[in-house]
Amino acid sequence: MQTTIVWVLLGAVFGAGVAALFAAARLRTAQAARVEDQKKVVELQATLQAERAAAGEKLALLEQAREKLSETFASLSADALRRNNDEFLRLANENLQKFREQASGDFKLTKAEIDNLVKPVSETLGKLERQVGELEVKREGAYHTLTQQVKELATGQSALGKETRNLVTALRAPATRGRWGEVQLKRVAELAGMVEYCDFVEQETIEGEDGRLRPDMIVKLPNDRCVVVDAKAPLMAYLEAVECTDEDTRQERLAQHARQVRDHMMKLASKAYWKQIGESPEFVVMFLPGESFYSAALEQDPSLIEFGADSRVILATPTTLIALLHAVAYGWRQEKLAEDAEQIARLGADLHVRLVKVLEHVTKVGRGLRTAVDAYNDAVGSIESRLLVQARKFQGLAAPAERGIEVLEPIDRQVRHVQALELGLPEESAAPDPDSGAGPDVP
The missing domain is CATH 1.20.5 (Single alpha-helices involved in coiled-coils or other helix-helix interfaces)
Structure with missing residues (x-):
């Protein structure tokens, strides 16, 4: 059971690792795309700086041209300068204003083009950041859920172990163990449709040659026939084997469980219920209230089935007894x-x-x-x-x-x-x- 928990934890850690690797790969891909987009933004920014520098150089050239023109006209005669200075300055200012407006328009056009190029990149980067954030949230949520499930599994396993120990402790008492077997027997009969008031009788006492016989259940068959079912199988050795931590001791208890099952079969054979109950088939059913009891005994002693057939004692688990009772119910339907x-x-x-x-x-x-x-x-x-x-x-x-x-x-x-x-x-x-x-x- 501890090995199962270890494998479950390893599977959980492995699943978390695979999820983390998948998220890391997605994150690396997103970061690579982001770096590529940032490179494009840097290139566009460099282009914008170059355009700005070119516009500045044009303005500087215009200022230099203005200065040179001023120096040239300053050397002319004062009269001609006075006559033409204002007009020249006016024209120069107009031309300078036109150059400035053209340069400013070029700058605005270049900025709009750059903005158009940068905008999709910015939107892509925004989407990428949101996706990375969502992946991180999902990863954290999945990790939290996985951790919670592992904790719940460990808690459930602990509770199951505790309940198992409580059941084993309770079944140590013969009265409790017998009552549990009777309850299991009744439940099996109910599942098979053999209702108590119609087709079976519990705890009926029969006067036999060796005293009073008390079968746990008598299944009534058509034509006034019946089959006896006994549910007093010994389970103590098996319950001790379940609690054992040492493998050798556990195998010893399981072998003892198989011997106890064989001894109980011999006791049932010696009671010869079919002789005490008229028109009864010459066999008795020995009910084991769990599949694990049957498989453990059969694993230690594979000849139990042949021994039971020779002794007229049929071993039955809940599954096989349900099948037997279904057959009996079918016989009752045919009789009806x-x-x-x-x-x-x-x-x-x-x-x-x-x-x-x-x-x-x-x-x-x-x-x-x-x-x-x-x-x-x-x-x-x-x-x-x-x-x-x-x-x-x-x-x-x-x-x-x-x-x-x-x-x-x-x-x-x-x-x-x-x-x-x-x-x-x-x-x-x-x-x-x-x-x-x-x-x-x-x-």
């Missing part, structure tokens, strides 16, 4: 389906009897309808041939009559036969086809 199918068959047979009775009544009604139709048709034929002939003679003699004699139509529709030979009803003779020309006899 069989019971439902049997009840459906009974209901079907009763429904068949009632249906036959109803069809017999319907058949009688059909016969009565056919008899009534035949009688009606006979009466209509008799009226047509015997009464209406004489009545129509009255109309020919102009005998007074409020209404004419209506024509009586025979009923040509046939009553539909009930075809129910599969229900055991006798087949009735077919009625005459109205299209064949056959009709009722007319007397």
Whole structure:
């Protein structure tokens, strides 16, 4: 476990180192770009200084030219100088002003161009500084998070070790250890859907040849069969092995744990639960409340499975017992389906009897309808041939009559036969086809 913590810490330090190297590489790249941009700024500043120096030289040349012109005209005659001095000075001042304005415009134009060139560089440098700052913040946050996670892992590991020690201390008491096994057994049964009031019974006492037997759970099977589960497996040697720091002592305790498991299997085999409980399979299930108990015993004694099969004692962990109980639950579902199918068959047979009775009544009604139709048709034929002939003679003699004699139509529709030979009803003779020309006899 300490090796695991060391590997986790090494992994954390390695991850922090990789993150730091990645941030350093990004920082070096950003610094290199910044140095390159600074070089460009220096070059542009040098160009600006050169332009400023050139403008200064032009102004100096203008001043020198002005001085030379003043000296030249000073040597002329005073009269000509006085006449032309003001005009010359005016023109000189105008020209000088034009040169100054031109030089100032050139300087402003050069400054604007330099500003346009420097502005993107300044913006890039600003973005770079912000990105570097964000990377630094993220790096510090990641390092802080990693440090916090390592601390939480160490705290959790310490708490887990403490809880493990508390559990080991608590399980040293036989009553606590037995109750814990029963709770685990009940939890496994609940996970498998074997509800207590339906499919299993806890702590049932059985009177046997050697006295009272008390299995931890009896799993009821269909057809009044059951399987006994015992959860009193010895765990003391394994718990001592967990606390051992010396490897040799730990292996000795694990070997003792395997022997205790084998001895308990022999005790269960000697109790022969299947002889005390009727219609029970000839085996008993020995429940180990954890996968680690089973794997540790099997690692020390690989023949435990064969020994259990020969002794009619089946070792079961929570995983295997859940699978076994799922199979039992499936058997109960099949049993329920069989019971439902049997009840459906009974209901079907009763429904068949009632249906036959109803069809017999319907058949009688059909016969009565056919008899009534035949009688009606006979009466209509008799009226047509015997009464209406004489009545129509009255109309020919102009005998007074409020209404004419209506024509009586025979009923040509046939009553539909009930075809129910599969229900055991006798087949009735077919009625005459109205299209064949056959009709009722007319007397």
